[in-house]
Amino acid sequence: DAKTTQPPSMDCAEGRAANLPCNHSTISGNEYVYWYRQIHSQGPQYIIHGLKNNETNEMASLIITEDRKSSTLILPHATLRDTAVYYCIVRAHSSNTGKLIFGQGTTLQVKP
């Protein structure tokens, strides 16, 4: 699986949009971009994933560049409860395995 690069930390004001970048310049054509987050003392939680089109759900939006070498996770109106470590992961939908390879992630601190 391809590796990803994320900034180690970011701050965001409560109520503002949080934009979390991720670089995945070695992504393969069959690999998807996944985002999980981990709130302190909890297990990771799935947020969203996409292949090449932009995606939106009730939690967030995912913007993937046309060359697929980078993406941005957008939390449109961040709240204090969004303070967490956010992981960007790329993986193929292989039928043989589904393991997630986590990096260091980005620690997002939402401030009042």
Next chain:
Amino acid sequence: GAGVSQTPSNKVTEKGKYVELRCDPISGHTALYWYRQSLGQGPEFLIYFQGTGAADDSGLPNDRFFAVRPEGSVSTLKIQRTERGDSAVYLCASSRGPGGYEQYFGPGTRLTVT
């Protein structure tokens, strides 16, 4: 509905002892994963079960670590002759299948080896 549960939530053991960590996945989920998370790091994959069989155990660090899932539901991670370096949070996740299905994580078991 019920999520993934793990027991115990905390386990303190002495170096050299044997420990078992239990995972109860979401009902009906055929895929089950174990991860280990050290302080300040992202989770690290250990082993993946599809049904009763270990389909990928490439992440197990050595032969002191072993996991079973005899009936395709509950799984137990077993660690023999524990070492201080085994101290970590052990996370379990389940999903409807392998590949692209969303993984649901439990709260983890914090293992401390003294």
